[in-house]
Amino acid sequence: MTDTPQAYSAAAEVGQIRERRTWVQIAKIELKKAPYSAWFGLIVIAIYLFVAIFAPLLAPHGEAEIFPASFAPWGGDFVFGTDQIGRDIFSRLIYGARNTIGIALATTLLSFAIGGSLGLIAAISGGWLDQLLSRFVDVLMAIPGLIFALMLLTIFGSSILSLIIIIAVLDSTRVFRLTRSVSVSVVVMDYVEAAKLRGEKLGWIMRREILPNIMPPLIAEFGLRFSFVFLTIAALSFLGLGIQPPTADWGSMVRDNASMIQFAKYDLTAALTPMIPAGAIALLTVAVNFVVDWFLHITSGLNDEH
Amino acid sequence: MHPILGTIIQRLLLGLVTLFFVSLIIFSSVEFLPGDFTQAILGQAATEDTVAAFRAELGLDKPAYIRYFDWIGAVAQGDLGYSFSGRSASGIDRSRAVVDLVAPRLGNTLFLAGMAAIVSVPLALVLGITAALYRNSFYDRSVNAVTLTTISFPEFFLAYLLILFLASLWPVFPSLANVNSETELIDRIYKCVLPALTLTLVIVAHMMRMTRAAIINLLASPYIEMSQLKGLSKAKVIMRHALPNAWAPIATVIAFNLAYLVVGVVVVEVVFVYPGIGQLMVDAVTTRDIPVVQACALIFATTYILLNLTADIIGIVTNPRLLHPR
Numbered sequence: 001m002t003d004t005p006q007a008y009s010a011a012a013e014v015g016q017i018r019e020r021r022t023w024v025q026i027a028k029i030e031l032k033k034a035p036y037s038a039w040f041g042l043i044v045i046a047i048y049l050f051v052a053i054f055a056p057l058l059a060p061h062g063e064a065e066i067f068p069a070s071f072a073p074w075g076g077d078f079v080f081g082t083d084q085i086g087r088d089i090f091s092r093l094i095y096g097a098r099n100t101i102g103i104a105l106a107t108t109l110l111s112f113a114i115g116g117s118l119g120l121i122a123a124i125s126g127g128w129l130d131q132l133l134s135r136f137v138d139v140l141m142a143i144p145g146l147i148f149a150l151m152l153l154t155i156f157g158s159s160i161l162s163l164i165i166i167i168a169v170l171d172s173t174r175v176f177r178l179t180r181s182v183s184v185s186v187v188v189m190d191y192v193e194a195a196k197l198r199g200e201k202l203g204w205i206m207r208r209e210i211l212p213n214i215m216p217p218l219i220a221e222f223g224l225r226f227s228f229v230f231l232t233i234a235a236l237s238f239l240g241l242g243i244q245p246p247t248a249d250w251g252s253m254v255r256d257n258a259s260m261i262q263f264a265k266y267d268l269t270a271a272l273t274p275m276i277p278a279g280a281i282a283l284l285t286v287a288v289n290f291v292v293d294w295f296l297h298i299t300s301g302l303n304d305e306h
Numbered sequence: 307m308h309p310i311l312g313t314i315i316q317r318l319l320l321g322l323v324t325l326f327f328v329s330l331i332i333f334s335s336v337e338f339l340p341g342d343f344t345q346a347i348l349g350q351a352a353t354e355d356t357v358a359a360f361r362a363e364l365g366l367d368k369p370a371y372i373r374y375f376d377w378i379g380a381v382a383q384g385d386l387g388y389s390f391s392g393r394s395a396s397g398i399d400r401s402r403a404v405v406d407l408v409a410p411r412l413g414n415t416l417f418l419a420g421m422a423a424i425v426s427v428p429l430a431l432v433l434g435i436t437a438a439l440y441r442n443s444f445y446d447r448s449v450n451a452v453t454l455t456t457i458s459f460p461e462f463f464l465a466y467l468l469i470l471f472l473a474s475l476w477p478v479f480p481s482l483a484n485v486n487s488e489t490e491l492i493d494r495i496y497k498c499v500l501p502a503l504t505l506t507l508v509i510v511a512h513m514m515r516m517t518r519a520a521i522i523n524l525l526a527s528p529y530i531e532m533s534q535l536k537g538l539s540k541a542k543v544i545m546r547h548a549l550p551n552a553w554a555p556i557a558t559v560i561a562f563n564l565a566y567l568v569v570g571v572v573v574v575e576v577v578f579v580y581p582g583i584g585q586l587m588v589d590a591v592t593t594r595d596i597p598v599v600q601a602c603a604l605i606f607a608t609t610y611i612l613l614n615l616t617a618d619i620i621g622i623v624t625n626p627r628l629l630h631p632r
């Protein structure tokens with residue numbers, strides 16, 4: 001029996017083709033190292049998405065189905081009781097996930113489409129167009145967002161479509177600023193110059209040359225903007241100016257059931273009823289913030305230690 | 307001329323220009339109203355004469371730029387126009403001047419915001435600076451975790467949590483802040499405790515995190531390391547070397563968060579039924595009372611711009627590099 005010699009050859013190792021990790025492998029490696037807060041955030045987000053997608057299968061009653069018993073107590077046929085006109089609160093919570101998250105997501109996507117493309121155009125073309133867009137955004141940002149949204153809702157009325165457009169436009173100012181500032185340093189790179197000399201169009205330069213290089217800050221910003229938009233829409237609905245009934249929505253559910261808090265001494269479950277949708281909003285924003293925090297940590301390599 | 311003066315004048319002019327454009331945007335909101343909005347306000351039964359008189363009062367027969375200068379001139383003299391509510395189809399006009407609606411409520415809002423600011427500014431600065439000095443300690447981590455959580459909460463969630471525990475389960479404070487002009491100061495403060503506490507929780511979290519980041523950023527600069535290596539005491543490093551450069555970021559943080567308070571006050575006023583300008587604006591939006599909405603938006607935006615301008619100027623005035631021009 002002869003030992004096969006464990007021959008080591010440096011040349012062989014160098015000669016090997018270095019395989020690139022696919023993004024799935026990178027994600028697996030990073031997930032193993034992820035802190036508990038990030039895991040918590042990811043699991044919460046996954047549950048919310050599951051509930052939002054399968055809402056009609058999970059809800060025991062219809063979204064706007066009205067039962068004769070209004071303000072019914074917890075338990076029995078209605079898990080969390082019924083509201084002031086006899087709609088099942090548990091079912092409305094489930095449908096609310098779908099409506100509230102769906103509308104916030106659509107708004108954030110639209111605001112990134114507007115702000116991101118204008119920001120890229122401003123950074124690439126520079127000159128008077130850049131100046132014009134930047135100064136315009138400065139003026140828009142000088143008015144507090146919620147106040148501006150209230151003013152525009154007075155004029156256009158509060159339908160879901162106008163809500164999405166108004167908040168997306170107002171929010172796109174921040175996306176514009178970030179996109180512009182991160183892509184300004186990429187625009188001056190040699191490979192962008194090369195693409196321009198090759199005769200590539202503006203669209204190609206935006207999508208293929210610049211966008212891949214500014215993705216990490218934009219993805220983190222997407223998370224932050226989503227939770228901000230989500231909170232703004234919840235606040236507007238809470239004020240009675242956002243998503244209108246009978247569409248189930250967490251912000252207006254808090255508003256409708258808020259008076260029950262007064263009865264905490266006699267029936268704690270009744271007092272907790274308005275806290276559930278409010279808590280659902282809070283939990284999702286906490287989860288998104290945790291995940292964004294972790295994502296920024298990985299991509300920037302920053303760990304707050306100098 | 308001293309270079310600082312030049313910079314300040316430049317900033318003030320820039321602020322004025324911003325204010326001009328903002329007023330232009332707020333004014334032009336009327337332009338986007340649908341053509342039949344007079345009928346919506348006066349009712350379907352409005353006669354031709356009433357509609358014509360109402361349109362003439364709004365100056366809709368004049369070109370837009372003349373109306374803008376009329377409007378902004380009146381606003382500069384403290385005349386914000388008349389509310390849309392209280393008008394009827396028969397032409398009887400019981401509408402109230404917007405100034406009379408806004409003025410008492412503006413005082414209430416400033417009182418509430420001031421109460422929250424007096425508590426939260428010193429608290430946030432102390433928390434932020436200590437967290438930065440002892441960073442990565444247990445104290446720093448726990449303060450960080452708590453503030454990240456409160457930032458993520460919507461204002462009304464915090465407000466109802468406080469009501470649940472401090473007004474409903476253990477009735478220590480009233481859950482409704484129904485003050486009026488006759489309320490005594492002590493009683494007023496007592497009734498405003500819960501709304502002010504809600505605002506404080508929101509503001510402190512933001513302000514503390516921003517202060518911490520600003521100070522950590524500063525402590526990382528080479529000249530601080532140099533002063534430490536010289537063997538100066540910790541107190542001297544902070545008082546003599548760090549603080550002069552820290553005033554600018556701290557002023558920015560405070561102004562930014564007071565400006566944030568302007569927005570946060572809207573939701574909190576509605577939760578606690580506090581008769582402030584935020585609630586007035588929400589009511590006006592529901593009834594589509596444009597003159598009131600415009601007046602409130604103008605007040606909010608002006609406050610916001612002025613606060614940011616103040617922060618800018620404090621940043622310039624306290625900057626040691628600008629104080630000693632070469």
